[in-house]
Amino acid sequence: MSEPxxxxxxxxxxxxxxxGFLMRQVGVIKAVDGVSFALHPGETxxxxxxxxxxxxxLAMTLLGAYRPTAGSMWFRGYDIADPEVRRGVPAIKKAIQxxxxxxxxxxxxxxxxxxxxEVPLRVHGLAHTSAEALRRVTALLEMVELPPEFxxxxxxxxxxxxxxxxxxxxxxxxxxxxxxxxxxxxxxxxSVQGKIIALLVDLQRRLNLxxxxxxxxxxxxxxxxxxxxxxxLGKLAELAATPALFSAPRHxxxxxxxxxxxxxxxxxERLKPRWIxxxxxxPSPARVPPGCSFHxxxxxAFDVCPRLDPVAAAVDGDHRVRCHLYPGCTPxxxxxxxxxxx
Amino acid sequence: MPREMLLDIRNLHVSFxxxxxxxxxxxxxxxxxxxxxxxxLVGETGCGKSLTVRAVLGLLQPPRxxxxxxxWFAGRNLLALPPGELQQIRGREIAMIFQDPMAALNPVFxxxxxxxxxxxxxxxxxxxxxxxxxRAVDILKEVALPDPERIMRAYPVQxxxxxxxxxLIAMALVNEPALVIADEPGTAxxxxxxxxxxxxxxxxxxxxxxxxxLITHNLGVVRQTTDRVYVMYAGxxxxxxxxxxxxxxxxxxxxxxxxxxxxxxxxxxxxxxxDGMIPDxxxxxxxxxxAPRCQFAQPRCQQPPPWVRVGAEHDVACVLYDDGSRPSxxxxxxxxxxxxTGEGTDEASxxxxxxxxxxxxx
Amino acid sequence: MSVxxxxxxxxxxxxxxxxxxxxxxxxxxxxxxxxxxxxxxFAPWVTPFPRHARAFTDFEHASLPPGGSHLFGxxxxxxxxxxxxxxxxxxxxxxxxxxxxxxxxxGVVLGLLAGYYRGWPETVIMRVTDIFLSIPPLALxxxxxxxxxxxxxxxxxxxxxxxxxWYTRLVYGLVSSLRNEGYVQAAQIVGAxxxxxxxxEILPNCLPxxxxxxxxxxxxxxxxxxxLSFLGLGVQPPDPDLGxxxxxxxxxxxxxxxxxxxxxxAILVIVLGxxxxxDGLRDIFGVEV
Numbered sequence: 001m002s003e004p005x006x007x008x009x010x011x012x013x014x015x016x017x018x019x020g021f022l023m024r025q026v027g028v029i030k031a032v033d034g035v036s037f038a039l040h041p042g043e044t045x046x047x048x049x050x051x052x053x054x055x056x057x058l059a060m061t062l063l064g065a066y067r068p069t070a071g072s073m074w075f076r077g078y079d080i081a082d083p084e085v086r087r088g089v090p091a092i093k094k095a096i097q098x099x100x101x102x103x104x105x106x107x108x109x110x111x112x113x114x115x116x117x118e119v120p121l122r123v124h125g126l127a128h129t130s131a132e133a134l135r136r137v138t139a140l141l142e143m144v145e146l147p148p149e150f151x152x153x154x155x156x157x158x159x160x161x162x163x164x165x166x167x168x169x170x171x172x173x174x175x176x177x178x179x180x181x182x183x184x185x186x187x188x189x190x191s192v193q194g195k196i197i198a199l200l201v202d203l204q205r206r207l208n209l210x211x212x213x214x215x216x217x218x219x220x221x222x223x224x225x226x227x228x229x230x231x232x233l234g235k236l237a238e239l240a241a242t243p244a245l246f247s248a249p250r251h252x253x254x255x256x257x258x259x260x261x262x263x264x265x266x267x268x269e270r271l272k273p274r275w276i277x278x279x280x281x282x283p284s285p286a287r288v289p290p291g292c293s294f295h296x297x298x299x300x301a302f303d304v305c306p307r308l309d310p311v312a313a314a315v316d317g318d319h320r321v322r323c324h325l326y327p328g329c330t331p332x333x334x335x336x337x338x339x340x341x342x
Numbered sequence: 343m344p345r346e347m348l349l350d351i352r353n354l355h356v357s358f359x360x361x362x363x364x365x366x367x368x369x370x371x372x373x374x375x376x377x378x379x380x381x382x383l384v385g386e387t388g389c390g391k392s393l394t395v396r397a398v399l400g401l402l403q404p405p406r407x408x409x410x411x412x413x414w415f416a417g418r419n420l421l422a423l424p425p426g427e428l429q430q431i432r433g434r435e436i437a438m439i440f441q442d443p444m445a446a447l448n449p450v451f452x453x454x455x456x457x458x459x460x461x462x463x464x465x466x467x468x469x470x471x472x473x474x475x476x477r478a479v480d481i482l483k484e485v486a487l488p489d490p491e492r493i494m495r496a497y498p499v500q501x502x503x504x505x506x507x508x509x510l511i512a513m514a515l516v517n518e519p520a521l522v523i524a525d526e527p528g529t530a531x532x533x534x535x536x537x538x539x540x541x542x543x544x545x546x547x548x549x550x551x552x553x554x555x556l557i558t559h560n561l562g563v564v565r566q567t568t569d570r571v572y573v574m575y576a577g578x579x580x581x582x583x584x585x586x587x588x589x590x591x592x593x594x595x596x597x598x599x600x601x602x603x604x605x606x607x608x609x610x611x612x613x614x615x616x617d618g619m620i621p622d623x624x625x626x627x628x629x630x631x632x633a634p635r636c637q638f639a640q641p642r643c644q645q646p647p648p649w650v651r652v653g654a655e656h657d658v659a660c661v662l663y664d665d666g667s668r669p670s671x672x673x674x675x676x677x678x679x680x681x682x683t684g685e686g687t688d689e690a691s692x693x694x695x696x697x698x699x700x701x702x703x704x
Numbered sequence: 705m706s707v708x709x710x711x712x713x714x715x716x717x718x719x720x721x722x723x724x725x726x727x728x729x730x731x732x733x734x735x736x737x738x739x740x741x742x743x744x745x746f747a748p749w750v751t752p753f754p755r756h757a758r759a760f761t762d763f764e765h766a767s768l769p770p771g772g773s774h775l776f777g778x779x780x781x782x783x784x785x786x787x788x789x790x791x792x793x794x795x796x797x798x799x800x801x802x803x804x805x806x807x808x809x810x811g812v813v814l815g816l817l818a819g820y821y822r823g824w825p826e827t828v829i830m831r832v833t834d835i836f837l838s839i840p841p842l843a844l845x846x847x848x849x850x851x852x853x854x855x856x857x858x859x860x861x862x863x864x865x866x867x868x869x870w871y872t873r874l875v876y877g878l879v880s881s882l883r884n885e886g887y888v889q890a891a892q893i894v895g896a897x898x899x900x901x902x903x904x905e906i907l908p909n910c911l912p913x914x915x916x917x918x919x920x921x922x923x924x925x926x927x928x929x930x931x932l933s934f935l936g937l938g939v940q941p942p943d944p945d946l947g948x949x950x951x952x953x954x955x956x957x958x959x960x961x962x963x964x965x966x967x968x969x970a971i972l973v974i975v976l977g978x979x980x981x982x983d984g985l986r987d988i989f990g991v992e993v
Contacts (some may be wrong), residue, residue: 050532050533050534050535051503051532063893064893065892065893090895093893093894093895094895096893097893098893100886100889100890101886105885105886105887106885106886106887106890107886107887108905108908110908111887111905119896119900119904120896123894123895123897124894124895154716160387161619167886170890170894171890173894174894189387189559190559190561190600190604190615191386191603191615191616192619193603193612194603194612194615195614195615197612198612198614201612217605218533218607219604219605219606220605220612223605223611223612224612243609246609257533260533260536261562261607262533262537262561262565262566263562263565263606263607264561264562264589264601264604264606265589266590267606267608268606271607271608277538278534278535278537281504281505281532281535282532361719361722361723
């Protein structure tokens with residue numbers, strides 16, 4: 001297997017909860033709590049999880065919007081967890097870009113498409129004259145299959161799909177190698193979604209891009225990702241190649257998620273695990289249950305689960321799961337408790 | 343039709359005059375909901391679903407909105423009722439479940455205050471305080487909320503998203519309305535919670551024989567929740583059928599396209615979707631409004647499409663079916679729309695195809 | 705496809721004007737403001753007795769009731785009140801413009817900084833703002849005027865000093881929410897400078913709210929300025945100021961009612977005009993100020 005493009009090692013992002021006049025810290029939100037995985041060049045790595053799972057925090061940490069509390073993120077030999085490294089090497093900012101969920105909010109309503117697309121070009125010195133910028137903007141629009149006239153448009157004149165194409169063009173302006181796609185189609189109609197996905201797949205092939213694809217739509221994930229990681233309360237519950245994850249889910253949480261997907265045909269209905277009645281809702285990441293954080297909702301929980309936090313182990317080749325039901329996941333008694341990193 | 347009709351929308355037209363001119367949005371909507379029936383109304387953003395609901399609820403204000411047609415509810419034409427009476431019906435006989443529970447709940451009152459307030463308005467007189475409280479606790483139990491007494495005293499911010507959505511369902515159903523209109527219920531929630539919410543709602547309306555009109559763009563949710571479905575496109579109904587039939591044998595090219603657009607768990611890749619976009623309501627195409635995006639379009643589509651019965655309770659607004667014949671097995675095949683790689687297909691069974699589908703990009 | 709209008713900026717303007725012109729009240733307000741501005745701009749040519757605007761006495765025509773060549777009558781020393789009202793508007797508008805052009809940029813810049821840079825800049829700026837906002841505006845202005853010599857310049861200074869915090873708070877609130885918009889985050893991720901983000905991405909989206917508040921504030925500032933003059937702390941005689949004229953004329957009520965009433969009505973009209981215009985802007989921009 002090739003050298004990974006990005007390798008996360010035990011990435012932690014905790015937010016302190018402060019209150020009162022003196023801003024005393026009274027608690028901590030464990031948004032991301034020890035996540036490790038590697039992304040290979042050219043792949044589409046899927047990240048699923050419900051609200052509060054920490055998937056967006058993880059993405060924003062990767063993008064440099066948050067400084068991780070602990071852990072390292074290796075990208076082309078640099079540890080981009082260190083903000084000094086990010087500041088010192090502008091190539092990192094160029095190489096990692098993002099497409100957000102809501103095309104309505106991701107474009108400035110008071111700036112034309114051209115003005116929006118010129119920002120990354122100017123910031124990174126990719127266009128010095130306006131003629132050069134114009135040429136680049138035209139090329140970017142062509143890349144996302146929009147005619148050049150669109151550069152004069154304000155966002156309100158564009159449809160949701162067109163706005164998302166512009167957002168993709170902006171992400172591509174710095175010639176990145178890695179794109180974070182944070183629910184790129186979930187605000188779009190299903191008849192439009194397919195074209196945006198097709199565009200992303202096509203761009204990935206032509207420009208050799210690597211994607212971190214975040215979505216809560218599991219049916220979509222089934223069709224776009226090469227591998228999928230399932231996140232629950234700041235930790236990965238399961239990580240596997242897409243077909244394996246969907247056909248043989250191991251973690252009870254993954255099974256619960258899959259069993260709840262609303263599908264449109266009998267054929268798909270048969271592919272879903274037996275319906276598992278979810279118990280309760282995801283707790284707040286400010287009050288993570290002890291032991292395995294999923295145990296209060298888990299249909300298969302047993303005596304170890306509330307006491308010990310499982311560790312990840314491989315169950316079948318690259319298929320990794322973090323659940324006491326599987327051998328190798330239960331740490332030796334007494335070694336676990338609350339890991340002491342803050 | 344054997345079933346007793348509760349809601350019967352007949353030839354509803356709604357248009358607006360705005361800065362850019364006159365837009366004709368609803369273009370003759372016909373829709374019925376029988377007593378005890380759960381009906382889905384699906385369509386994409388801007389197809390007129392929410393506008394239809396707002397017309398039923400009397401929330402469209404003339405003269406800005408021009409309304410034509412009839413909306414019969416339990417024997418009365420809502421469009422001809424004085425505002426006072428409409429207000430009565432709206433609170434007591436038609437209830438609404440909104441998409442965003444936080445926006446629909448008042449943050450400064452407890453759940454109990456808001457629930458008791460609704461119970462006090464129930465038809466047939468104000469119940470005693472004790473009876474009202476008992477009724478409120480009961481309905482919270484019915485939506486499977488744990489510890490209802492505590493929830494009665496809680497403020498909306500103290501509840502989780504799923505609990506708030508359950509409270510909204512309780513508020514909608516507590517006075518046992520004849521019709522509940524649910525606008526994308528639970529879509530703001532996670533998939534596991536959404537499924538629970540829909541199950542609770544289903545169980546409750548079935549027990550009380552409440553009629554439901556479910557508005558959503560999520561085809562999977564419609565399939566799991568409803569008895570019959572209307573598919574709406576650009577201001578009119580394209581197709582209606584019992585839910586199972588619609589999903590197994592969609593007839594209208596739009597329905598077929600929509601269903602084919604949904605990514606499947608079977609993992610065959612993401613379908614291309616439907617080319618083109620919803621027409622501009624200022625200047626909609628004459629005749630069938632789907633024609634510019636339809637690969638089966640033909641000259642006859644310039645006229646308003648016929649409303650053709652193709653099966654039991656299965657009607658479709660499309661010229662492809664107006665030769666009087668029942669749909670052939672070929673036509674009834676689930677997915678004549680080409681999948682990702684598909685080129686113009688011959689599944690149109692020799693029908694002349696004069697259109698190069700407009701290459702407007704989404 | 706022709707979704708892309710040839711001249712989107714002009715198209716926006718036309719759309720805005722359409723929405724604005726649907727509201728009778730705001731059109732009326734705009735009418736008042738335009739008429740008053742034109743009158744004051746051309747005051748020496750459109751008023752019947754421009755010389756009456758300053759020190760001037762004509763006891764032969766003193767205390768004439770409205771009518772004839774003096775539409776609003778004359779005051780106790782024979783000056784045409786209509787002329788003095790129009791010239792009085794000059795001071796009102798001048799006060800409003802000067803105060804806002806001093807207070808708005810200050811307030812906006814501080815608000816942008818406080819909203820964008822969390823931590824100590826936010827704390828310092830917003831606490832100082834809170835202190836200013838907790839003092840009743842007229843009381844603060846009076847306190848300042850008590851120390852300084854009463855004249856127009858000092859009145860402007862006093863009112864400006866108490867006005868900027870409102871803009872700091874307005875902009876601070878807007879920035880706090882706009883900084884979470886996708887386009888701001890995207891600009892940050894792309895590596896754009898804070899100056900670009902604040903001035904190009906955030907500020908333009910604050911302008912509708914700022915413009916609306918400025919329009920509404922013209923009315924407030926004029927009212928406060930007139931109040932100061934009424935108390936003898938603003939524009940000094942013989943310069944005509946609406947507040948001073950009301951104060952002087954009040955002595956002759958009710959016999960010479962026209963001396964204070966017309967300047968008073970003039971204040972009412974311009975305040976109403978700016979308020980209606982501001983309300984109209986608020987509606988079309990959909991902003992909360």
